[in-house]
Amino acid sequence: MAYELIASEIDKNKTRFIERLREAVEIPSVSAEAAYRNEVFRMTDWTQANMEKLGIKCRQIENGIEDRPDGSKLRLPPILFGHLGEDKSKKTLLVYGHLDVQPADIHDGWNTEPFKLIEIDGKLFGRGSSDDKGPVIAWLNAIETMQALNIEIPVNIKFVFEGMEESGSTGLDEILEQHKEEFLADVDWTCISDNYWLGKEKPCLTYGLRGLCYYAVEISAPKQDLHSGVYGGTIYEPMNDLVWILSRLTDLKGNILVDGINELVAPLTEDELKLYDQIEFDVEAYKQDVGVKTLTVDDKKKVLMNRWRYPTLSIHGIEGAFHGPGAKTVIPAKVVGKLSIRIVPNMEPEQTDALVVAFLNKLWKERGSPNKFRAIPFHSGRPWVADFNHPHYQAGARALEKVYGVKPDFTREGGSIPVTLTFQNLTGKSVMLLPIGACDDMAHSQNEKINVFNYIEGTKALAAYLLELAHI
Ligand SMILES: C[C@H](N)C(=O)N[C@@H](Cc1c[nH]cn1)C(=O)O
């Protein structure tokens, strides 16, 4: 009965909840770019103000100074802690989310302004709509609805919201470690809504994430960019060196060629292989969503395993390279290649960094260029795998079945949320990912969106989950 009342109240407030997401999307809280750093602070304040309206006691924990790869320093956004309810007879849920977003520019190919929420055909387009402002606000909507109906929330809730997740969660682990005995001491479960369904119709609960090791390869020589007609043929060109190096890291199918990496991967067991049988996943729809005809592997299990349980290496960009339209005939003086490896059990970031840096140095020696070369590890985060037979997951599954009328799949996720393992280690309790967005939300990409359906039903799902926690 309580759930039905909540669901109908959420439907009544749909427009207001969309307006709340609109306000958040209009704050361009890009953590990676220095020019936007103040916006992450503004987003943190905005979230705190909205939480305080619900009676959530908030405090901002200072996170110190970031040493930027270019040698500059920048103040880190504070971590936002919140606390709702202090009833000793109740258990305590910890909710985590992030308030920062990936960079976005209309010129990258967006059909609409990325920092405006635009509704088209039941889809809410805007950077952060799905990753992760929509889910963060869905928690607040769910709590507000229960309060408005005087329906008791059966647990105390603690919140950790950060503004650096898209840039490696700098400083968060240390702050959580410092607050382990105080803020985290009584946490019974952690729930994170910051990933996506495997398809478009069926909900899922997620018990695994890949980790991430991010690198820069810096090559430089002349004191400034040069005319290729005037100087070409006499200069060892940094960009040519870089492209040669980057081309040696993977083969056509994406297999990683870095010495020793593949040997670190946990072997596949028969039991694990069987898990993939039960999962609903349409390879053809997946191809269509990303707009390709051919994948590196075509079989459902292999596609999922390549996304979830094997490492992958991606090259993200080259700083200093000419990338505009037209034909500029320049020799770039300094280029920085950006790449990352998604890491999986049993890979440790320290081991991975050592192997990658050694391999890049080996390639550089082989290249024999006299230019200046640096291989720089940036941030890293560990992979995480949890026990989905835990009663916490059963409570999540009951909640999702109530809302969507179907039992969820248990999935892993190829993306990374660095703090997940930290929560599991520091609290010693179950951590679960409960995504609300669909597989085609295009997080990190052009035209990110969340469907109105997913946002509103997702709000119901989080409320239903809060109710189910009473029965663990
Ligand atoms: C899955 C989550 N919503 C996400 O997008 N995480 C990022 C984390 C990250 C780490 N360094 C930069 N971003 C991701 O998986 O890329």
Ligand SMILES: [Zn+2]
């Ligand atoms: Zn993200």
Ligand SMILES: [Zn+2]
């Ligand atoms: Zn995210």
